[in-house]
Amino acid sequence: xxxxxxxxxxxxxxxxxxxxxxxxxxxxxxxxxxxxxxxxxxxxxxxxxxxxxxxxxxxxxxxxxxxxxxxxxxxxxxxxxxxxxxxxxxxxxxxxxxxxxxxxxxxxxxxxxxxxxxxxxxxxxxxxxxxxxxxxxxxxxxxxxxxxxxxxxxxxxxxxxxxxxxxxxxxxxxxxxxxxxxxxxxxxxxxxxxxxxxxxxxxxxxxxxxxxxxxxxxxxxxxxxxxxxxxxxxxxxxxxxxxxxxxxxxxxxxxxxxxxxxxxxxxxxxxxxxxxxxxxxxxxxxxxxxxxxxxxxxxxxxxxxxxxxxxxxxxxxxxxxxxxxxxxxxxxxxxxxxxxxxxxxxxxxxxxxxxxxxxxxxxxxxxxxxxxxxxxxxxxxxxxxxxxxxxxxxxxxxxxxxxxxxxxxxxxxxxxxxxxxxxxxxxxxxxxxxxxxxxxxxxxxxxxxxxxxxxxxxxxxxxxxxxxxxxxx
Numbered sequence: 067x068x069x070x071x072x073x074x075x076x077x078x079x080x081x082x083x084x085x086x087x088x089x090x091x092x093x094x095x096x097x098x099x100x101x102x103x104x105x106x107x108x109x110x111x112x113x114x115x116x117x118x119x120x121x122x123x124x125x126x127x128x129x130x131x132x133x134x135x136x137x138x139x140x141x142x143x144x145x146x147x148x149x150x151x152x153x154x155x156x157x158x159x160x161x162x163x164x165x166x167x168x169x170x171x172x173x174x175x176x177x178x179x180x181x182x183x184x185x186x187x188x189x190x191x192x193x194x195x196x197x198x199x200x201x202x203x204x205x206x207x208x209x210x211x212x213x214x215x216x217x218x219x220x221x222x223x224x225x226x227x228x229x230x231x232x233x234x235x236x237x238x239x240x241x242x243x244x245x246x247x248x249x250x251x252x253x254x255x256x257x258x259x260x261x262x263x264x265x266x267x268x269x270x271x272x273x274x275x276x277x278x279x280x281x282x283x284x285x286x287x288x289x290x291x292x293x294x295x296x297x298x299x300x301x302x303x304x305x306x307x308x309x310x311x312x313x314x315x316x317x318x319x320x321x322x323x324x325x326x327x328x329x330x331x332x333x334x335x336x337x338x339x340x341x342x343x344x345x346x347x348x349x350x351x352x353x354x355x356x357x358x359x360x361x362x363x364x365x366x367x368x369x370x371x372x373x374x375x376x377x378x379x380x381x382x383x384x385x386x387x388x389x390x391x392x393x394x395x396x397x398x399x400x401x402x403x404x405x406x407x408x409x410x411x412x413x414x415x416x417x418x419x420x421x422x423x424x425x426x427x428x429x430x431x432x433x434x435x436x437x438x439x440x441x442x443x444x445x446x447x448x449x450x451x452x453x454x455x456x457x458x459x460x461x462x463x464x465x466x467x468x469x470x471x472x473x474x475x476x477x478x479x480x481x482x483x484x485x486x487x488x489x490x491x492x493x494x495x496x497x498x499x500x501x502x503x504x505x506x507x508x509x510x511x512x513x514x515x516x517x518x519x520x521x522x523x524x525x526x527x528x529x530x531x532x533x534x535x536x537x538x539x
Contacts, residue, residue, distance in 0.1 A: 076128045079121060083108035084387045091278040098276045101252050103451055105383045109390025116391060126392050133388035137447055138346040140381035142311050144460075144469050145353035147374040148366055160463055162519055164470030166427035167438050169509045169516060170420060171210065171471065172478045174442040176506030177419070178206035178412050180499050185408045187495075198229050200491050201401070202408050203498070207487065208239030209246075209412055212445035213389070216240040219487050227491035235401060242409050244389065247444035247452070250417055255436045255455040263432045264456040289372035304373045311356055315349040316342075347476060350469055375460050382454070385447045416442050423513060428520040433457055433464045446472060479505065 087108030091097050097107060116126055186202030189195060200223060208216035216236030223229040258264050259275075274280050291300040298306075323340045340348075360366055420442060424435025433456055440449035446468065453464055476483070486493070486501050493501070 072123075072128070073132075076124060077132060079115075079124065080112065080129065080132060080384060080388055080391065083112035083115070083391065084383060086111055087387070088278060098278075101256050101276070101455065102248070103252075103383075103386070103455075104278060105386035105451065106248050106390070109387040112387060112391035129388045129392035133385055133392050136381045136385035136388060137445075138349055139308065139312075140378050140385060140447065140450065141346055141469055141472060142315075142349040142353045143308050143374050143377040143381060144465055145350050146307055146311065146357050146369070147378065147460075147466075148357070148361070148369065148371045160466050160470055162516065163427065163430065163434065163463060163467035164474055166423070166434060166516055166520070167441075167467055167471040168474040168478050169512050170423050170434075170438045171441060171475050172509040173423075173506045174416055174419060175206055175210045175479055175482060176502040176504070176509070177415065178210055178442075179203045179502040180506070181411055181415055182206060182408045183495075183498065185411050186404055189404045189407060195404075197401070197404060198232075198491070199495070200227075200229050201232065201235050202404070203490060203502075204232055204236045205239045205243075205408050205412055206502075208236050208241075209243035209416070209444075210442050212243075213237060213240040213392075219490075222488050223491050229491055231401070235405065238405055239409070242405070243412075244444040244448060246409070246413050247440045247448040250413060251436060251440050251443070251448070251452045252455070254417075254421075254439065255452050258432050258436065258456050265430055265433065266457045266459070266461050268461065269456050269458040287372075288376060290370045292368055292370050292373070300370065301373060304370065304377060307356070307369065308377065311349060311353045314356075315345060315352045318352065319345065319348055347473060350473060354469075372459075378460065378465075379454065382447055382450045386451055389445070389447065413443070426513070426517060426520075430462055430464050433462055434467070437464055437468060441468075478509070481505075 084104055085108070087104035087106070090107050091102065091104050112129075113126075115121060116124065180203075182202035182205035183199045184202070186197055186199045189202075190197055190199075204216060204220055204223070207219045216239060217233055220229075220233035220236030223232040259269055262270075269275070274284065280286070289300075293300050293303045319340060319342060326340050357369075360369060417439060420439040421435050424438055425431045427434050433453060436456060437449045437453040440452040449468065450465070453468070454460065457464060482502065482505055490498060
């Protein structure tokens, strides 16, 4: 039986690091006052433990699959959760809110690529270096998309087009982007909560918020029991619903993959759209259908939304700690300066983009701003984690908007992700800027349209100014 333990011990190591991060948040004032999430602290500790080879037989690669599946589970469980019953916490139409997130993300994807490309071109001109500008362009796949996409596109560029170290540089950007998401995003979320700009007042900065533990007198209930324990534990029952979604998604992909094999319209190989690498995308749709069927059949009383929210929150925690433990930093000393220059430029641009456009998105503008900043600097998971700081129990509609956005961005940026990104180094500078920059400008042109569709939010008492003196109107 010993050979069956490897994956289980990897998971045990992950949750041990998460426990360590939880306790350190309570005991270490620096972590407590900085509101560093336990999953981030635990992930950094786990990264250090693996880097020093303190757990023989385990490496960063052992946590890649766990991270992938917890990311998938977090969104599938979110789609099985019913809509918030508290209309005060609704931001209006989930579609409109999701389109705001989609537009901001699309602008980020195109503009970050062009900005990173331009920074390396300028660096070469100033220093006389001869670096490929695509070592700057890969930043958008590391920041706006994440480690998986950075490695995928970087590997293609390196193998097919000779862009040396593209995969490693992409992973470095992804790692730095994840760090930026919390170094900048956590203070941003903290400011919003202190000012009372968040709609969900369950998120407020007090002793419990800082320490990360509830006192015995204020510990909330974790949800309602749906099934009788003599039959099936209620938590197990809700996990069963999620397992059904997983199974149906797998069967769908196996069937459609064989059906679509060899289907190449306009010479495009679309097999990648039906691979298990995009399992989470298909899983979202499957779970939306399952929830729709449950509601239409009048069976919503047999699903406890609070229990599903806890499954979502737990999956996010596991995913974040796993992400940090699965990323291996490869320090490229010779490229450190240009990488840092690109990172600083991208961070400043993305923070301004997300705060300004997020604020224009209506009633839950602040929640959307901090959430999409996490998405554009780390991954959807880091966006969810920052959202949880301002929306402690995912009671607002932004979490559902984020699920919609994950489907919408594939449609909005299909041409970039599946056609131009893989062949980017074969494009001239002018063509690259036209395609990626043009996509960003087209998305930006949709902002006034969305603004007309978005109801003006009621003013919040403390909503006077954005950080840096920007007007809140």
